[in-house]
Amino acid sequence: MAAEQKFTPQTWPESPEQATLEGKNKFLGFWFFLGGETVLFASLFATYLALKDSVPSDTHAKASDLFELPLVFLMTMLLLTSSLTSVFAIYHMKNYSFKKMQQWLFITVVLGLGFLACEIYEFYHYYHEFEHKFTSSAFGSAFYTLVGFHGGHVVFGLSWIIALMVRNAKRGLNLYNAPKFYLASLYWHFIDVVWVFIFTVVYLMGMVG
Amino acid sequence: MSSIAHTQKRGFTSTVWEYLTTVDHKKIAILYLLAGGFFFIVGGIEAMMIRIQLAVPNNDFVSAGLFNEIITMHGTTMIFLAAMPLLFAFMNAVMPLQIGARDVAFPFVNALGFWLFFFGGLFLNLSWFLGGAPDAGWTSYASLSLASEGHGIDFYALGLQISGFGTLMGGINFLVTIINMRAPGMTYMRMPLFTWTTFVASALILFAFPPLTVGLFMLIFDRMFGSGFFDVAMGGNTIIWEHFFWIFGHPEVYILVLPAFGLFSEIFPTFARKRLFGYSSMVFATVLIGFLGFMVWAHHMFTTGLGPVANAIFAVATMAIAVPTGIKIFNWILTIWGGSIKFTVPMLYAVAFIPSFVMGGVTGVMQAAAPADYQFHDSYFIVAHFHYVIVGGIVLGLLGGAHFYWPLMFGTMLSEKLGKITFVLFLVGFHLTFFIQHFLGLMGMPRRVWTFLEGQGLETGNLISSIGAGLMALGILVLLVNIVITQKNNIQVGRDPWKDGRTLEWAIPSPTPFYNFKQLPLVRGLDAFWIEKMEGKTDMTPAEPIGDIHMPNNSFVPFVISLGLFIAAFGAMYHADEGKDWAIPVLIIGMLITFGAMLYRSVKDDHGYHIHKEDLLDEAEGGTR
Numbered sequence: 094m095a096a097e098q099k100f101t102p103q104t105w106p107e108s109p110e111q112a113t114l115e116g117k118n119k120f121l122g123f124w125f126f127l128g129g130e131t132v133l134f135a136s137l138f139a140t141y142l143a144l145k146d147s148v149p150s151d152t153h154a155k156a157s158d159l160f161e162l163p164l165v166f167l168m169t170m171l172l173l174t175s176s177l178t179s180v181f182a183i184y185h186m187k188n189y190s191f192k193k194m195q196q197w198l199f200i201t202v203v204l205g206l207g208f209l210a211c212e213i214y215e216f217y218h219y220y221h222e223f224e225h226k227f228t229s230s231a232f233g234s235a236f237y238t239l240v241g242f243h244g245g246h247v248v249f250g251l252s253w254i255i256a257l258m259v260r261n262a263k264r265g266l267n268l269y270n271a272p273k274f275y276l277a278s279l280y281w282h283f284i285d286v287v288w289v290f291i292f293t294v295v296y297l298m299g300m301v302g
Numbered sequence: 303m304s305s306i307a308h309t310q311k312r313g314f315t316s317t318v319w320e321y322l323t324t325v326d327h328k329k330i331a332i333l334y335l336l337a338g339g340f341f342f343i344v345g346g347i348e349a350m351m352i353r354i355q356l357a358v359p360n361n362d363f364v365s366a367g368l369f370n371e372i373i374t375m376h377g378t379t380m381i382f383l384a385a386m387p388l389l390f391a392f393m394n395a396v397m398p399l400q401i402g403a404r405d406v407a408f409p410f411v412n413a414l415g416f417w418l419f420f421f422g423g424l425f426l427n428l429s430w431f432l433g434g435a436p437d438a439g440w441t442s443y444a445s446l447s448l449a450s451e452g453h454g455i456d457f458y459a460l461g462l463q464i465s466g467f468g469t470l471m472g473g474i475n476f477l478v479t480i481i482n483m484r485a486p487g488m489t490y491m492r493m494p495l496f497t498w499t500t501f502v503a504s505a506l507i508l509f510a511f512p513p514l515t516v517g518l519f520m521l522i523f524d525r526m527f528g529s530g531f532f533d534v535a536m537g538g539n540t541i542i543w544e545h546f547f548w549i550f551g552h553p554e555v556y557i558l559v560l561p562a563f564g565l566f567s568e569i570f571p572t573f574a575r576k577r578l579f580g581y582s583s584m585v586f587a588t589v590l591i592g593f594l595g596f597m598v599w600a601h602h603m604f605t606t607g608l609g610p611v612a613n614a615i616f617a618v619a620t621m622a623i624a625v626p627t628g629i630k631i632f633n634w635i636l637t638i639w640g641g642s643i644k645f646t647v648p649m650l651y652a653v654a655f656i657p658s659f660v661m662g663g664v665t666g667v668m669q670a671a672a673p674a675d676y677q678f679h680d681s682y683f684i685v686a687h688f689h690y691v692i693v694g695g696i697v698l699g700l701l702g703g704a705h706f707y708w709p710l711m712f713g714t715m716l717s718e719k720l721g722k723i724t725f726v727l728f729l730v731g732f733h734l735t736f737f738i739q740h741f742l743g744l745m746g747m748p749r750r751v752w753t754f755l756e757g758q759g760l761e762t763g764n765l766i767s768s769i770g771a772g773l774m775a776l777g778i779l780v781l782l783v784n785i786v787i788t789q790k791n792n793i794q795v796g797r798d799p800w801k802d803g804r805t806l807e808w809a810i811p812s813p814t815p816f817y818n819f820k821q822l823p824l825v826r827g828l829d830a831f832w833i834e835k836m837e838g839k840t841d842m843t844p845a846e847p848i849g850d851i852h853m854p855n856n857s858f859v860p861f862v863i864s865l866g867l868f869i870a871a872f873g874a875m876y877h878a879d880e881g882k883d884w885a886i887p888v889l890i891i892g893m894l895i896t897f898g899a900m901l902y903r904s905v906k907d908d909h910g911y912h913i914h915k916e917d918l919l920d921e922a923e924g925g926t927r
Binding site: 147 | 407478481483515517533535539549905
């Protein structure tokens with residue numbers, strides 16, 4: 094089967110993710126999917142901006158009461174770094190060095206888990222310290238939906254990368270799984286880009302007022 | 303798995319299993335046609351109940367509450383569960399053949415899209431048996447839908463969410479197919495117009511469905527999980543729903559009508575026996591309509607109170623759409639002009655479409671004038687307008703397309719005689735039903751009313767309208783009889799049965815081999831098959847020698863993924879009820895089924911199989927016997 098053909102670093106194609114028709118289709122289809130995801134997040138951002146600080150009474154916490162830069166900065170650093178490490182992983186994928194790719198993917202996953210832990214702590218903190226809940230105000234609903242959708246994407250992306258690492262641990266790279274690794278990393282970048290906007294629109298603009 | 307044994311006769315269970323697991327675009331097309339046709343009948347019965355109720359004043363055929371459920375389900379079913387899947391049926395059946403592809407780009411995702419749509423539609427319609435259907439209109443404005451008791455709106459939100467995922471996947475699939483899978487020589491500007499309209503409609507799906515997804519998620523969260531997006535008491539804003547619904551809803555109109563335009567653009571040149579007039583301007587107009595379709599959503603909200611500036615901008619943008627649409631209308635007329643015309647059933651539908659659709663377009667421009675719209679808003683004038691566009695445009699397109707492409711999909715030809723009876727009944731019924739509704743609206747009859755009083759001048763108009771609806775129903779009955787007779791007689795009509803097929807789909811043998819093209823064809827211009835015919839050839843020039851053909855394996859996983867969401871939806875819906883502790887476990891089990899099936903798909907290699915060159919050659923010899 095052509096897809097399971099063995100390669101050496103010399104025979105490995107330059108863009109293995111697009112070397113087969115299936116890979117080409119996946120590559121293009123996934124970009125389109127990300128286009129749709131962009132609209133999805135744009136809609137969530139619009140909702141958040143419309144409902145920001147929209148609370149039933151003054152006893153509810155507002156954005157400027159909630160957010161603190163140090164934690165969010167840490168989360169941003171974790172996620173941005175994880176995006177960089179996934180670039181390294183794909184660099185090694187393109188050079189047919191499977192082990193190095195797996196190592197960098199492992200670091201990516203660890204950083205992603207770190208981000209997720211911070212986010213869980215953050216939500217827990219808002220919930221208990223500020224009574225800022227999904228069901229307490231429209232602001233709360235919009236905040237947890239936007240940031241939570243992003244968090245859900247992080248969970249899905251981590252599960253995806255882990256599944257690929259485990260599944261292919263013993264057989265190395267071929268033209269069948271190269272597109273899969275590539276797309277998982279593309280997805281991870283997208284999550285990162287969305288976070289940049291969340292950091293700006295939700296947190297920075299929230300703290301300014 | 304390397305033979306052509308696929309085509310041999312099967313038993314009943316094996317046929318059912320084949321269709322449950324199929325990833326073949328031609329079979330998925332038939333599934334879409336069956337499911338869409340079924341929901342079309344359901345929506346039609348609902349329409350008949352509306353017209354029976356409104357036939358005479360002070361009628362009590364159905365109660366007021368039931369009437370609200372019927373109008374909601376009529377609109378929702380016809381748009382999401384009938385028109386969309388029926389168009390998807392033709393896209394699946396025709397588009398890959400038109401561009402000379404052996405399959406769509408993602409056969410697995412194609413099947414997944416169908417099953418998601420099917421389970422979503424099933425879930426929505428189960429509401430009739432499980433405590434009442436949604437009753438807030440197909441637009442389901444939040445201030446109304448949040449107040450609706452029972453689970454009707456929950457069925458609406460969850461059912462549309464599931465089927466919407468399916469549509470989105472279908473859209474991405476068609477986009478990639480058209481970009482990556484075209485045969486050698488099939489440049490963009492040689493693509494048949496139905497392929498072009500599929501392409502643009504798919505792009506619209508990609509960008510229009512996510513806002514609906516978000517809106518539906520917020521509705522689900524508000525109704526079932528205690529959030530406050532639309533709840534003013536919690537600081538929410540009910541207008542957000544209206545925006546998201548129409549940011550989706552207006553492009554949706556073009557998602558539906560563009561493929562119908564595409565069908566007509568295939569029918570006109572075939573039966574005028576003349577190439578499509580102004581091909582490149584048709585492509586341009588299609589793209590422009592697709593673009594402008596996103597700029598006009600707020601014209602549904604003129605009376606919401608967005609202010610004069612917003613209303614003015616959206617009014618002008620709306621009127622602008624009449625320009626590319628007008629280009630199309632003139633191109634169709636000029637295609638017929640001077641042609642050697644054959645009035646077959648598809649051609650009759652196409653010719654009737656032009657004036658019918660123009661009437662809907664003209665009332666559309668009337669409503670685009672925001673001040674005038676304050677008068678038309680929520681009256682029967684609106685009902686008349688959008689039925690002229692949807693029935694006069696899309697349904698005529700679907701009926702014409704069904705007769706036109708029936709031989710391609712089933713190898714048989716629907717009876718022309720019965721087809722003409724259907725056509726006359728349906729067209730007369732359609733104008734009888736909806737033309738008078740313009741005047742009912744102008745006389746002050748509001749839409750969505752359950753009944754009306756005597757002596758207000760509305761009796762005659764409503765009675766005429768109901769008689770027209772009866773004629774349409776008769777027309778559809780004749781069509782069903784036609785289908786049954788045709789399939790029972792099963793007279794195979796062979797390749798290119800209209801004799802004047804111009805595009806690639808008519809160049810392949812009938813019934814279409816499951817691998818479509820033994821050798822990919824070389825496309826030498828627009829109307830590729832016609833070019834070969836004009837040079838006295840009967841076949842396309844092949845672009846490659848006969849070789850192994852790679853085929854995808856069938857899979858049951860799409861069914862399971864969709865079933866999981868279907869199960870989960872019940873859990874999400876009932877968890878808000880008192881004393882239903884089983885609901886959350888059901889939600890979790892459903893999601894586990896879905897994600898488990900996705901994981902299975904991800905880790906289990908599926909390389910497909912090859913049809914070997916020798917088998918193809920053997921088959922060719924067998925064919926000449």
